[in-house]
Amino acid sequence: MRLIAENLSGERGGEPVFEDIGFTLENGEALIVTGPNGSGKSTLLRVIAGLLPHASGRIGIEGGGEEFPTVAAACHYLGHQNAMKAALTVRENLEFWQSFAGSGKLGIADALDDVGLGGLSHLPFGYLSTGQKRRAAIAKLRISHRPVWLLDEPTAGLDKASDARLAGLMRDHCAAGGIVVAATHLPLGLEGVKALEMGRVHV
């Protein structure tokens, strides 16, 4: 499977945010998108996912087969929000997403153990701290199978140990043939990844 972007341009409200971005990611490759605030990292991820239209160029997936015909179908998108309901428990939230998005290799209990939230699944999601919420959202990536992970500032609110754990999960995902695109300010502890520096800042 390949994730291909060619001459991709994105705009917000008619203002160009980035232009002529191109990359090709094969199975097992990761792309780290860096750049100052306002350089269009989040917009790029949303354009890749298909949540925003692209102004020009092409974005697509090759070799996804019938199960993953489009990037939207093949990707997990972890945005700034965690997409969880504060009034429901962690377990209820994850159960919903698992049955809605399809099940993956891991069960909910295992995925929560992996992010260090093993004993907290009975708590309402709203009771968790910022970092714990983020970790629960990261557990969501693993309970449904998607080959492409689009992560927007995945480490926001995480402590050091969780940073390392996330890096381990991303390495595992790549080792299993997955593709990761992450927008971040921090080094994520991944070796041998492609890097994309978003330069021009439009004010």
Added chain:
Amino acid sequence: MLALYLRDLRMGVRAGGGALTGVLFFLAVIVTIPFGVGPDLNLLARIGPAILWIGALLASLLGLDRLFQADREDGSLDLLVLNADRHMLALTVLVKCLAHWTASVLPLVIAAPLLGLFMNMELIGIGAAALTLLVGTPAIVFIGATGAAVTVALPRGGLLISVLVLPLVIPVLIFGVTASYGAVNDPDPFTPPFLILCALTMFLAVIGPLAAAVALRSGTD
């Protein structure tokens, strides 16, 4: 899809869900009317079905602004849109509408017979009003979903939804009230307006979610 229905239902009835706001509003409107109109029992009985319908209509518009906005704020809406290849977006919208109807509007239908007593309505008239509400209120939610989808990005979209949606639900109101009157006033028929009301609901069950899905897809930013 069942999971989505159950999740939205749970959200509606748990603390802060606001499912009961509609019923309280409905109660407040219906209980106030006899004080305003005066103790003329015949007049109350005559305007009863119309008042019940108007009250239920306005009450069911109340919670509509949260239908997609809550999901948009916590990022769930993005994921619902992204999963469109697995679950058609219009179907997702339909399920969300049904969950909203069950949590917020079905209580209105259940409360309607009780409130009909305040309006001095006959037993058969109360039954007819409740039945037409049961059949007709889903149509209001389906049209409302389109309004909610269009205004999803607006922080204070609630009133705008009502203004957008009200002209479109007038046919539902007309046939609902006509059928309710048909059940008690002898020369007027009950079945034809009731069947048209059923047809309206089924028609809007298709059109409403489709239009809402288009609006949601182009509304992501």
